[in-house]
Amino acid sequence: MDSGAGRGGRERLVVIGGDAAGMSAASQARRMRDADALEIVAFERGHFTSYSACGIPYWVGGDVTDRDRLIARTPEEHRARGIDLRIRTEVTEIDVAGRRVRARDVDSGAASWTPYDKLVVATGARPIRPEMPGADAPGVHGVQTLDDGQALLDTLARTGGGADGGRRGGGPSGRAVVVGAGYIGVEMAEALINRGYAVTVVNRGREPMATLDPDMGRLVHRAMEGLGITMVNDAEVTGIRTGDDGRVRAVATADAEFPADVVVLGIGVRPETELARAAGLPLGAHGGLLTDLSMRVRGHADIWAGGDCVEVLDLVSGQERHIALGTHANKHGQVIGTNAGGGYATFPGVVGTAVSKVCDLEIARTGLREKDARRAGLQFETVTVESTSRAGYYPGASPMTVKMLAERRTGRLLGVQIVGREGAAKRVDVAAVALTAGMTVERMTSLDLGYAPPFSPVWDPVLVAARKAVAAVRSVTPSR
Amino acid sequence: MDSGAGRGGRERLVVIGGDAAGMSAASQARRMRDADALEIVAFERGHFTSYSACGIPYWVGGDVTDRDRLIARTPEEHRARGIDLRIRTEVTEIDVAGRRVRARDVDSGAASWTPYDKLVVATGARPIRPEMPGADAPGVHGVQTLDDGQALLDTLARTGGGADGGRRGGGPSGRAVVVGAGYIGVEMAEALINRGYAVTVVNRGREPMATLDPDMGRLVHRAMEGLGITMVNDAEVTGIRTGDDGRVRAVATADAEFPADVVVLGIGVRPETELARAAGLPLGAHGGLLTDLSMRVRGHADIWAGGDCVEVLDLVSGQERHIALGTHANKHGQVIGTNAGGGYATFPGVVGTAVSKVCDLEIARTGLREKDARRAGLQFETVTVESTSRAGYYPGASPMTVKMLAERRTGRLLGVQIVGREGAAKRVDVAAVALTAGMTVERMTSLDLGYAPPFSPVWDPVLVAARKAVAAVRSVTPSR
Numbered sequence: 003m004d005s006g007a008g009r010g011g012r013e014r015l016v017v018i019g020g021d022a023a024g025m026s027a028a029s030q031a032r033r034m035r036d037a038d039a040l041e042i043v044a045f046e047r048g049h050f051t052s053y054s055a056c057g058i059p060y061w062v063g064g065d066v067t068d069r070d071r072l073i074a075r076t077p078e079e080h081r082a083r084g085i086d087l088r089i090r091t092e093v094t095e096i097d098v099a100g101r102r103v104r105a106r107d108v109d110s111g112a113a114s115w116t117p118y119d120k121l122v123v124a125t126g127a128r129p130i131r132p133e134m135p136g137a138d139a140p141g142v143h144g145v146q147t148l149d150d151g152q153a154l155l156d157t158l159a160r161t162g163g164g165a166d167g168g169r170r171g172g173g174p175s176g177r178a179v180v181v182g183a184g185y186i187g188v189e190m191a192e193a194l195i196n197r198g199y200a201v202t203v204v205n206r207g208r209e210p211m212a213t214l215d216p217d218m219g220r221l222v223h224r225a226m227e228g229l230g231i232t233m234v235n236d237a238e239v240t241g242i243r244t245g246d247d248g249r250v251r252a253v254a255t256a257d258a259e260f261p262a263d264v265v266v267l268g269i270g271v272r273p274e275t276e277l278a279r280a281a282g283l284p285l286g287a288h289g290g291l292l293t294d295l296s297m298r299v300r301g302h303a304d305i306w307a308g309g310d311c312v313e314v315l316d317l318v319s320g321q322e323r324h325i326a327l328g329t330h331a332n333k334h335g336q337v338i339g340t341n342a343g344g345g346y347a348t349f350p351g352v353v354g355t356a357v358s359k360v361c362d363l364e365i366a367r368t369g370l371r372e373k374d375a376r377r378a379g380l381q382f383e384t385v386t387v388e389s390t391s392r393a394g395y396y397p398g399a400s401p402m403t404v405k406m407l408a409e410r411r412t413g414r415l416l417g418v419q420i421v422g423r424e425g426a427a428k429r430v431d432v433a434a435v436a437l438t439a440g441m442t443v444e445r446m447t448s449l450d451l452g453y454a455p456p457f458s459p460v461w462d463p464v465l466v467a468a469r470k471a472v473a474a475v476r477s478v479t480p481s482r
Numbered sequence: 483m484d485s486g487a488g489r490g491g492r493e494r495l496v497v498i499g500g501d502a503a504g505m506s507a508a509s510q511a512r513r514m515r516d517a518d519a520l521e522i523v524a525f526e527r528g529h530f531t532s533y534s535a536c537g538i539p540y541w542v543g544g545d546v547t548d549r550d551r552l553i554a555r556t557p558e559e560h561r562a563r564g565i566d567l568r569i570r571t572e573v574t575e576i577d578v579a580g581r582r583v584r585a586r587d588v589d590s591g592a593a594s595w596t597p598y599d600k601l602v603v604a605t606g607a608r609p610i611r612p613e614m615p616g617a618d619a620p621g622v623h624g625v626q627t628l629d630d631g632q633a634l635l636d637t638l639a640r641t642g643g644g645a646d647g648g649r650r651g652g653g654p655s656g657r658a659v660v661v662g663a664g665y666i667g668v669e670m671a672e673a674l675i676n677r678g679y680a681v682t683v684v685n686r687g688r689e690p691m692a693t694l695d696p697d698m699g700r701l702v703h704r705a706m707e708g709l710g711i712t713m714v715n716d717a718e719v720t721g722i723r724t725g726d727d728g729r730v731r732a733v734a735t736a737d738a739e740f741p742a743d744v745v746v747l748g749i750g751v752r753p754e755t756e757l758a759r760a761a762g763l764p765l766g767a768h769g770g771l772l773t774d775l776s777m778r779v780r781g782h783a784d785i786w787a788g789g790d791c792v793e794v795l796d797l798v799s800g801q802e803r804h805i806a807l808g809t810h811a812n813k814h815g816q817v818i819g820t821n822a823g824g825g826y827a828t829f830p831g832v833v834g835t836a837v838s839k840v841c842d843l844e845i846a847r848t849g850l851r852e853k854d855a856r857r858a859g860l861q862f863e864t865v866t867v868e869s870t871s872r873a874g875y876y877p878g879a880s881p882m883t884v885k886m887l888a889e890r891r892t893g894r895l896l897g898v899q900i901v902g903r904e905g906a907a908k909r910v911d912v913a914a915v916a917l918t919a920g921m922t923v924e925r926m927t928s929l930d931l932g933y934a935p936p937f938s939p940v941w942d943p944v945l946v947a948a949r950k951a952v953a954a955v956r957s958v959t960p961s962r
Contacts (some may be wrong), residue, residue: 022940057875057935071875185934328940329933336927336949350928357932366932395537395551428905428938431912431931438929439919447816448830449918451911452837452846453809454665455537458908460502460808469816 012041015342016103016118018093018277020046021053022328023309024124025075026335027342028085034343037084043116044085045105047092050148051077056328058151059186062158063193069148096121096281098302120304120342123278123291124335127271127310127326132181136242141250142265145186154266158197161263175199179253179262181239183210186268188222188360191231194266195361202232202260204239204253206269213356214419215371217386218405221421225363234260271326273311286313288324295348297338306342308334308349315351318369318416318437319378325352353437354417357427366430369417369437370407381410383474389463391425393455402426406433406443406467413442413475418464425457432464443471492521495822496583496598498573498757500526501533502808503789504604505555506815507822508565514823517564523596524565525585527572530628531557536808538631539666542638543673549628576601576761578782600784600822603758603771604815607751607790607806612661616722621730622745625666634746638677641743655679659733659742661719663690666748668702668840671711674746675841682712682740684719684733686749693836694899695851697866698885701901705843714740751806753791766793768804775828777818786822788814788829795831798849798896798917799858805832833917834897837907846910849897849917850887861890863954869943871905873935882906886913886923886947893922893955898944905937912944923951 015031017024028042044051052075060066080087088105094113095104103121106113129144131137141161143154162175178194180187183205194201203210203226209219210226210233223233237255242265245251253260273290275283284292284300290313292300297312299305309331313322333349340347355368375382384407392399402422409416418433420426436446446468453460461469495511497504508522524531532555540546560567568585574593575584583601586593609624611617621641623634642655658674660667663685674681683690683706689699690706690713703713717735722745725731733740753770755763764772764780770793772780777792779785789811793802813829820827835848855862864887872879882902889896898913900906916926926948933940941949 054873054875054935054940056933056940057873060876060935065877066875189934327933329931329938329942332940333928348928350925352930355930355932357934357937359934359936368930368932393534393537395534395546396540397545425908427934428908428932429911431909431942432915434930434932435912435915435919435921438925439915439921441915441919445830445918448813448828449911450832450835450848450914451809452835452848452908452914453536453807454669454837454839454907455534455540456839457837458809460534460536460812462809462911 012039013119014041014043014117015120015122016116017042017044017122017124018103019124019126019309020044020048020051020087020089021055021124021126021309022331023335023338024122025052025080026332027122027124027306027308027338028080029083030336030339031343032084034340034345040343042085044080044087045091045093045103046087046089047108048147048149049089051075051080051087051089053148054328055146058145058148059189059193061151062145062154062190063196065196069152072148093277096277098281098283098305121306122338122342123283123299123305123307123311124309125274125277125311128274129267130270130272131267132239132269134239134241136244136250139242139244139250140248141263142242142267144267145190146271154264157264176263177261178202178264178266179204179260180266180268181253182268182270183207183233184212184268184270185356185358188226188358188365190266190268191226192360195229195231199264202234204234204237204255204260206238208236210235211365213367213371214365215405218403218419218421221403222360222363222365225421226360229361229363234258271310273324275311278307278311286322288313288322290324292322295350296341296346297334297349298341306338308338314349317351317353319374321378323352323354325354327356353434355430355434357430359427362423364420364422364424364427366420366427367418368430368434369415371417371419372407375407375416380416382407382416383410383471385467385470385474387463387467387470389466390459391422392457393459396455398424400424400426402463404463404467406471408443408471408475410475413444413472415441415443415446418467429462429464443468443475447472492519493599494521494523494597495600495602496596497522497524497602497604498583499604499606499789500524500528500531500567500569501535501604501606501789502811503815503818504602505532505560506812507602507604507786507788507818508560509563510816510819511823512564514820514825520823522565524560524567525571525573525583526567526569527588528627528629529569531555531560531567531569533628534808535626538625538628539669539673541631542625542634542670543676545676549632552628573757576757578761578763578785601786602818602822603763603779603785603787603791604789605754605757605791608754609747610750610752611747612719612749614719614721616724616730619722619724619730620728621743622722622747624747625670626751634744637744656743657741658682658744658746659684659740660746660748661733662748662750663687663713664692664748664750665836665838668706668838668845670746670748671706672840675709675711679744682714684714684717684735684740686718688715690715691845693847693851694845695885698883698899698901701883702840702843702845705901706840709841709843714738751790753804755791758787758791766802768793768802770804772802775830776821776826777814777829778821786818788818797831797833799854801858803832803834805834807836833914835910835914837910839907842903844900844902844904844907846900846907847898848910848914849895851897851899852887855887855896860896862887862896863890863951865947865950865954867943867947867950869946870939871902872937873939876935878904880904880906882943884943884947886951888923888951888955890955893924893952895921895923895926898947909942909944923948923955927952
């Protein structure tokens with residue numbers, strides 16, 4: 003192996019991106035090999051490292067009062083562990099043949115090349131912004147980075163929500179429109195409700211939470227309306243209107259105009275892979291980097307990639323997906339750092355688990371939706387059951403709806419979706435493990451899940467669904 | 483098949499025991515075959531059917547205000563579904579060769595024989611009572627049946643706890659001693675605290691919750707003391723003292739005497755199998771009936787058994803255990819009813835999952851303890867980690883301790899124990915499914931569990947433990 007990049011015979015590992023995947027990889031590589039054997043240089047174009055982007059809605063909403071609590075490890079802490087971390091430094095080019103990256107100081111503009119022996123690409127994802135006039139107007143916010151979150155909080159302070167706005171009582175102090183009704187959209191709806199805003203969610207789909215089947219999304223729709231959120235579905239944003247001061251004034255669709263003091267964009271993210279594309283690294287159908295099971299970029303022995311910029315194998319469908327989620331990024335980083343540090347680890351893939359909440363409504367999914375299963379060439383039965391989080395007679399037992407998909411003939415579990423209140427979301431983990439193990443719904447009916455009246459009915463809701471799915475698979479009916 | 487028992491050519495299924503296993507079996511058999519094809523006769527010696535014995539502590543504690551809420555299905559409801567249910571009728575003999583059971587009306591004493599084609603033995607368990615003077619004195623209570631629960635509530639009303647005693651404030655209104663610190667013991671301690679009693683738990687073991695390893699039981703010990711419960715460990719009850727009125731006055735150990743207005747016995751249960759033993763049916767080392775995977779009594783083609791009177795296969799140790807738990811009883815009943823009704827189902831075994839709580843302390847376990855693993859001939863590594871129920875920065879994140887056992891060399895998961903607060907107990911389900919699937923701790927580290935800040939840290943506590951277990955298994959150290 004060429005060790006020309008490191009000084010004094012050391013190898014040099016270069017990491018592009020200072021958030022979850024990149025810094026987990028750097029930290030784990032450092033645990034594997036000390037500074038005498040491995041130099042680690044990490045580039046981050048922003049101000050912050052290793053922070054929880056998933057926590058931003060709760061900071062904006064006021065549940066988390068201090069931005070710094072979202073930061074797991076500061077640049078100084080990384081440096082103290084022997085990682086040469088350079089913030090406000092953007093990598094602008096990867097020279098794969100020359101084994102070097104070009105980086106530019108964001109503030110001074112000064113640029114230089116840094117050679118590497120091993121490279122980690124952890125460039126994350128960028129939010130999709132609608133291409134229309136007004137999309138960049140003051141008062142229109144993404145919530146991808148801590149800087150985004152701070153900018154949004156500044157707007158809230160200006161438009162009447164303020165740090166304690168709604169929490170101190172009184173009527174709505176401002177009008178907010180959230181564009182998009184996926185995880186970020188519904189979490190931001192909660193945050194803005196908590197800040198005392200009158201919230202309208204404008205959603206392109208038939209129902210909110212397109213990661214669920216529409217029948218389950220419908221339950222979310224109703225519950226959000228019950229929370230006082232105005233839900234506008236089947237609505238494409240056609241323009242963002244600004245006032246004389248240049249600030250956002252309203253969000254327009256084909257049919258209506260929704261006044262807005264603040265607009266939050268939650269219409270999804272794309273892998274941030276322009277750098278990788280320019281360097282000729284392999285990208286998949288969703289625009290993410292393609293890796294092997296050791297998170298090595300396909301065809302490149304000394305380049306790894308992980309986090310929001312890669313595609314991952316969906317173990318249920320057998321196809322690649324793009325999922326931007328901190329928990330995957332951390333796992334990727336762990337695997338990459340182990341491998342880059344000379345050890346061995348793999349990331350086998352995902353089953354597509356996600357949990358979220360809007361106020362006291364909990365939403366969870368894992369595995370395939372109906373349309374995913376069809377796209378994967380699978381035939382299936384679906385069942386939906388109503389159950390409760392605790393024994394029906396125990397105080398606080400709350401209703402939940404569980405939908406389950408099982409493959410025809412084999413009875414293999416294909417997916418689960420849950421909408422309910424307290425105790426609903428994390429029940430999906432049982433299905434996530436069962437999917438990983440390739441269990442049939444019949445095998446699931448005898449799973450030895452924890453039972454006591456404060457925690458579960460005597461048949462856990464997931465098992466109730468499994469029982470009904472067994473019956474559906476057994477019944478000989480023509481498939482859809 | 484001999485169909486002589488049923489009238490008009492119908493087969494007759496006789497069920498002994500009207501609680502979870504028996505009535506689930508009867509109900510499922512009825513779903514499989516209607517009354518024209520299958521006559522179903524069920525005998526229950528008590529007043530009640532299909533009730534949640536697990537709910538009794540919460541009824542006694544006042545969380546459940548109405549006894550009838552613990553009854554899933556009344557005798558009348560069973561009869562309306564075509565089950566010939568005879569309450570207050572005790573089966574006193576099984577004549578296996580003659581395919582008949584002898585039953586006695588508890589009130590009148592009248593007895594008669596009932597022939598069967600198929601038989602279900604679901605006689606449950608009986609609480610262990612210490613054999614010493616005073617053990618049957620007024621004020622000493624078991625909590626196995628609804629009748630037990632009512633008797634205990636009557637004592638509480640008499641001794642100052644009363645229906646709303648402690649809940650309405652004021653100082654302790656009476657002194658309660660709980661003998662035993664297993665699930666029933668700790669749940670009854672909570673119930674009596676809720677009723678305003680000063681509670682002492684007298685426990686034979688080194689720490690409470692002997693279903694956990696002592697190091698985890700120690701956490702329960704400390705937490706219970708923090709709740710104001712007096713914990714007396716390493717203490718064998720040597721006598722129960724009564725006053726001049728014949729009622730209980732104190733519980734004595736070798737070292738001390740603990741004044742008591744009420745005593746609750748929670749020292750475990752044994753399979754109720756005298757009837758089966760007398761009939762020559764096969765019993766295991768723990769005194770429970772032995773069945774095959776279809777819950778058929780070994781060696782008897784037309785007799786099934788399930789619920790608290792049977793032994794079950796522990797899938798992790800490969801040995802039989804006795805576990806009295808409603809959720810298993812319901813599953814057994816479902817399997818038995820399907821098979822007795824002419825269908826096919828199996829109960830593959832258990833992994834030993836159990837969850838419980840004492841006030842806001844949650845306790846969970848699945849798989850093997852250290853001593854179970856040793857007894858099964860397994861060598862293993864153990865790790866213990868501290869984590870939180872939610873992202874550390876999210877309000878309400880509560881600490882939890884997770885202990886994990888993994889097999890040496892293979893890294894196969896052997897067991898998990900969790901002690902914590904809200905959100906701790908049901909996390910054990912992930913380990914229960916992983917145990918069922920025979921997963922290694924290394925495979926577990928990449929499990930796709932639900933992540934969002936209100937629900938989990940970015941590494942779920944179970945995954946944190948799995949990561950540490952991987953490292954322990956990898957390190958080459960002499961085994962204990």
